[in-house]
Amino acid sequence: MAHIHLGEGSFPLWALVLWTTLGVALVSAVVYRVRKGGVETHQIALAGIGAAASFAIFQLNIPVWGGIHMNLTGLVGILAGPLLGALIALVVNIFSAALGHGAVGLLGANTLVNASEAIVAYYAFKALLRMDWDVFPAGASAATLGLSAGAVLMGAIIVISGVNGSALPRGDLTIAVAGLVGLNLGVAVIEGVLTGFVVQFLASVRPDLVGLADRTAGEESTGVTA
Template sequence: MAHIHLGEGSFPLWALVLWTLIGAGLISAIVYRIRNGGIKTRQIALAGIGAAASFAVFQLNIPVWGGIHMNLTGLVGILAGPLLGGLIALVVNIFSAALGHGAVGLLGANTLVNATEAIIAYYAFKALMGMDWDVFPASASAATLGLSAGAVLMGAIIVISGVNGSALPRGDLTIAVAGLVGLNLGVAVIEGILTGFVVQFLASVRPDLVGLTDQETREESTGVTA
């Protein structure tokens, strides 16, 4: 949902290097975890579907205040998990940058933002389900939380980096970015609600896709029901 739509050369060189290194470090850690722990075939299929859906929705840009859109990173994180969710964020940003949706130089920063959304959404969903929340409020809240964190991180990256050629002082830039973040927070709520409906539907027909099979099996074996 959050995405830095600035053009090439918008960030100073030190900022490009910084966010690229941090983004590369995150992806390296994800790849290391996947190589050591492996992934299930089901997750690979979900990752492919999630990447395709995220990329398609990602291209529907509303030209308001620099551009806003949905990208389903919260849903991707909940379904594919935090590791594949991070890789999907990288793949979607690479293809989007190739089409001119986001600067190539900002690939590290944008991947960091979107991977954060997927990771936080996943762990928030698991935590809320562990607290016996119903599927809809848990997934909607988790997605909204992840997307909100991404929006705030996006704003922080822009303010910390500054924008080359901008006539705005740092204080005015912060105010302008805060407005953009606020707009994205509103979109996060909408996308979070849509994510809730999708996850609730999947849970009713294929609970294994949202990791509920193990929970139901434990309840049946112990005779405990929700």
């Protein structure tokens, strides 16, 4: 949902190096964890479907205040997990940049933003389920939290980096970026609700896809013996 739409050369060189280094470090850590722990077959299939869906909806840009859109990273994180979710964020950003949707130089920054959405959504969803939340509110809330985290991180990256050629003082830039973040937070709620419906539907037909197989089996067992 959050994405830095600035063009090439918008960030100073030190900022590009910083965000690229952090992005590479994150991806390297994810790849190491994946190679060490392995990936289940169904997760690979979900990752492929999630990447395709995320990329497709990512290209539908609404030209409001620099551009807003949905990207389903919260849903991707919930279904594919935090590791594959981060890799999907990288892949989607690479293909989007190749089509001119986002600067190539900002791949590191945008990967950090979108990977954080998937990671936060996954862990929030698991935490809410452990608190016995129903699937819909858990999915909607987790996705909203993840997308909100990405929006705030996006704003922080822009303010910290500054924008080359901008006549706005840092204080005015912060105010302008805060408005953009606020707009993205509103979109996060909408996408969060949509994600909640999708997760609820998947839980009703394939609970194993959202990590509810054991929970469903336990409930069915309890119902039989009651």
